[in-house]
Every structure is written in C-alpha cells, then in structure tokens.
Amino acid sequence: MAIWDYANPTRFLRLVQIILPWLIGLCVIAFAAGLYMTFFTAPDDYQQGATVKIMYIHVPAAWLAMMCYSIMAISSLGTLVWKHPLADVSAKAAAPIGAAFTFMSLVTGSLWGKPMWGTYWVWDARLTSVLVLFIMYLGLIALWRTMEDPIKAGKAAAILTLVGALNLPIIKFSVEWWNTLHQPASVMRMGGPTIATSMLIPLFVMAIAFTLLFFVLHLMAMRNEILRRRVRAMRLKAAATARPATVTATAQPAE
Template identity: 70%
Template sequence: MNEQSLAIRKFSDLANPTRFLALSGAVWPWMAAATALFFAVGLYLCFATVGDYQQGETVRIMYVHVPAAWLSMMCYSVMAISALGTLVWRHPLADVSAKTAAPIGACFTFIALVTGSLWGKPMWGTWWVWDARLTSVFVLFLMYLGLIALNRAVDDPARAAKVGAILILVGFVNIPIIKFSVDWWNTLHQPASVIRLDGPAIDPEFLRPLLVMAIAFTLLFFTLHVLAMRNEILRRRVATLRRLAARSAGRGASGPATAGRGEGHP
C-alpha cells in the first residue's frame, strides 16, 4: 500500500508543472548525452558494416529510414495516450505533451518519407510508389499537419487541448481502418514490378546498426519532447504573466504584481 501511494504521489507530483520543470531540468542533460552516445555508436556501425550484395550502399538509408518510420507511429501513440490523459484523467501536462509531440512527429514522418523516396529511386527506379506502406505513412503525415493546423487555429490552449484530443483519438481509431483499406486498394492496383520492402529476413549484420539507431532515434524523440514540453510550459507561464501585467496596468496599479491565482495550466 505504501509503495502504491508513493507511486501515485510521484505521478501526481509530475502533474505539477513546476515540479515537472525541476525534474526534467535535472534529467534532460543525461538524456541528451545518452542520445549523443547512441548516435555516435549507431552512425559508426552504419558506415562500418559492409553493404548488401543486392542493395549495395543504399541499405545504409534503411538505418535512418526504419527508425524514423517507427518513430512516426510511436509518436502518434504517445499523442493518443496524452489525449486520453487530457479527456479522462485531466492530467494538466497531458495537453502540453500532445501539443508538442505533433510537430516532432511530423518531422520524423517527413524524414521517413524523404529517405524512403531516396531509397526507392535507385531501387525501384521511381521517387514515389503508391505502395500500401508509403501511402499509409503519407496519410499519417497529412493527419499530423491537420493536427498542427488545428492547434494553431485555436487561441485558447485549454479548448485547443480538448478538441485536439478528440481529433487525435478519432484518428487513432481510424489508423487501422486506413491501413487495412490502403492494403486492400494496393492489392487491387498492385503493379507487378514493385519489390516489396519486407523481402527476405534481415541479416544480423544489418540488424545491429538498425537496432542501435532505433534506440538513438527513440531517445532523441523523448529528449526533444521533454524540452519542447518545458518550452510550452514556459510559454503559457509568460502568457499568464503578461495577461496579469496588462490587467494590473489597466487597474492603474503601478506597483509590482504577484501572480498565482487565475493561472490555468502552468
């Protein structure tokens, strides 16, 4: 019972933005260092391993493409969990998390699309194939952009959070449907010449750098996400203080003002 209440207390401590700032401020340099370390090892492995006899040097594109594609999906899952946090548990940091994850996820999806296209040109002879997997990732990219547009269109952060959370969850329910329908569509129109991405089993020779790079990218995502969340908290804090300053200036009080009440999130 003690342990559980301690865990609950830790979790609700994290809900306090000030505590989150303090904790993340202590943790993020370590995360950044771990990210740099994994990237150093991963990049070394990327270029130290021999090229595939079939794909040649282009197999090295896979070492950034596959982790980016993995992150594009993981980021949406993080956003869906945050959306649940906003709607169900009303966790005060959940909407900060969902809002800041969207641009990062869009960037990783963009990387996955660009590197996939650069891999496809020498391998398939074309920049873009309406392959089921590529098309699904592209639709995911569009959904990220729509979410960012929605977040930018709503002024009030609390309202944007709730509405955005609903959209994230509707999208999350829809992703399997979209994936399934795109698979269906693709088998109907499958051109015969296309080589599938999931060809033969992957050699351990290639698996090692892939795994290290996947860990490095995941760490990079979490580091950037924590830092972006810190920025967002500070942004809201600044907005609250500005509003407060304007209010006290309007009241004619020229003395120093103190905030604390009426502060919604941070």
C-alpha cells in the same frame, strides 16, 4: 501514482532539468555508435548494395512517426479522461516532432525507392499510409495554431487525435486493399524479419538513438510550452490588473 507527482509543472521542470543532460549524453553516444556501425562495420546488401545504409535512418524515422502518434493518443486520453494538466502540453509538443520524423521517413523512403524501383514515388500501401499520417500531423498542428485558448485547443486536438487513432488502422487496411486491387505485389518489401544480424544490430542501435533524440526534443519542447503558457498567463493577468477600466471599456462595443 508517480505520474501525478509531476502534474505540478514546476516539479516537472525540475525533473527535466535533472534528466535532460543524461538523456542528451546517451543520445549522442547512441548516435556515435550507430553511425559508426552503419558506415564502417555494417555489410552492404548483396542485392541493394550500399543503398541499404538508407534503411538505418528510414526505419527508425518511420518507427518514431508511429510511436509519436501513439504518445499523442495516450496524451489525448490523459487530457480527456484523467485531465492530467501536462497531457495536452505533451501532445502539443509531440506534434511538430512527429511531423518532422514522418517527413524524414517519407524523404528517405523516396530516395531509397529511386535506385530500387526506378522512381521516387510509388503508391505503395506503406508509403501511402505514411503520407496520410503526415497530413494528419499537419492538420493537428494547424488546429493547435488556429485556436487562441490553449486549453480549448488542447481538448479539440485531443478529440481529433483519438478519432485519428481509431481511424489509422482502418486507413491502413483500406489502403492495403486498394493497393492490392490496383498493383499486384510488384513492390519489394522493406526490411522484414529475414534481415541478417550484422544489419539488425546497427539498425537496433540507430532505433534507440532516434528514440532518445525524440525524448530529448519532446522534453525540451514540453518545457518551452510550459514557459510559453506561463508568459501567456502572466501577460493576461498583468493586462487584467493594470487597466481593468480600459479593458472593459474596449471590450464592451466589440461584443
């Protein structure tokens, strides 16, 4: 199975070395094309005017916020079920990136909302679910940071990620229920399938650009994490071999 060939971190790092320049190149091209289309060829919406340009970053950011959580959930399965050694590296590297994209989609959503709804924040079902997702990302990052041992932290975070993944549809459903109960559909729908082709193509290109950006950052963050664990392992090893007498001597009274 191909994925097991890269269970060896060294082999994985070599693969990253090869594909990263290509990914970065593609990402830059996609962003250039997407931004050009957004600002020079995409028409303004007849209702929203030029503010529709915010959609070209808001929708891809929201898409990535969800894709990133899915990747973390799959990685968590990888950690717990298949015990793939790079799965928790992948999950840990993805969390801050996902949080950043979720933050982006929240900020752009509220900046889009101000001219459209007259207020920066409405407790709309979609915005609220994304806010909950943001809190979950931050909680996961906090859990990663408070646990010293990366293996134990990886397993704990994997359980929390999976419980969160099971809960996300329930949260989405209950937030929608709550929303219809409190404010009957007064809020406009964002995007939607009725969007014109002249807007759909730039949106699609921007979504590809954002996805490529995610993979570039994810691979680089995974590489950093592997290096960090090497440094940690080497330090522990060096400390254990250099002065075993003092280590045990100081460890004894602390027990």
